[in-house]
Amino acid sequence: MTPPPAAAAFLEECRLRVDGALDRILPDASTEPSRFHRALRYPVFAGGKRLRPALLLAANQACGGDPEAALPAAAALELIHTYSLVHDDLPAMDDDALRRGRPTCHVAFDEATAILVGDALLTLSFETLATLPAITPAIRAQVASEIAAAAGSRGMVAGQALDLESEGEAIDGARLEQIHRLKTGALIRAAVGSGGLLASASAAELDALRQFGAAAGLAFQIVDDLLDVEGTSAAIGKTAGKDARAGKATFPSVWGIPASRQRAAEAAGRAQAALLPLGARGDLLRALADFVVTRDR
DSSP: OOOOHHHHHHHHHHHHHHHHHHHHHSOOTTSSSHHHHHHHHHHHTSOOOOHHHHHHHHHHHHTTOOHHHHHHHHHHHHHHHHHHHHHHTSTTTTOOSEETTEEOHHHHSOHHHHHHHHHHHHHHHHHHHHTOTTSOHHHHHHHHHHHHHHHSTTTHHHHHHHHHHTTTSOOOHHHHHHHHIIIIIHHHHHHHHHHHHHTTOOHHHHHHHHHHHHHHHHHHHHHHHHHHHHSOHHHHSSOTTHHHHTTOOOHHHHHOHHHHHHHHHHHHHHHHHHTGGGGGGGHHHHHHHHHHHHOOO
16 A cells, blocks of 8 residues: 555655764764674665654654754664664574565674674664753653663563563463553654654643554554565565464464454554644644555565
């Protein structure tokens, strides 16, 4: 399916702006040790959608923020997301050889280098958040805290740990949803929450954004699971069907494909409904929720 025009245009604009910011933040590939810095840049510029930065910037825009002031935080969020992919692909984790249509970092370089790449990306993300220009110290601290909580052992890392524990186990829909609200949804929720914080959003606006992010994150993961079943490796840029072969529970394996599609649509609907306090200012985020459920990669 084709993403909604408003979402497609905004995502492309954000991709270009975020890529420029990432290029400025990351050390040049010639910086010593040059092989490592080539490896550091390799997964960052592998063609990602930049959805999480786009959500941060869209939320910031909806609350009247300054997009230039929010851009470094959006780039930092992408560094965290990329670190998580590099580590998820490692042999000790999901053991995948393909990511975004290219060999994964540990395949292109080596496993030890990939571990260090993930470490460096995570560290650089918080260096970036700690030094956000044109942002007050109090807001910088709030944004860094929100993103750290979402990325750590109460969020994304917790979800990955539960996911690994559950391999080969028969788990129910509630457990599966808990895993992915942490593994995928926590960082998406933090993206929109941080966008609001950077715009000095009201408490009601922040609550609406975080509710949106939680529901949109769930919709995103359900669609990801559907693409793993129905897509091809060439289309989705990673190894299709790998979850089933690894014995991982997925939304289609627990609920079936038609019910999973319905649940994704319902989650996207809840995300859009959560934006009621923002009125028309939330329209771009609503379009991004539509993109989440209509994407094909």
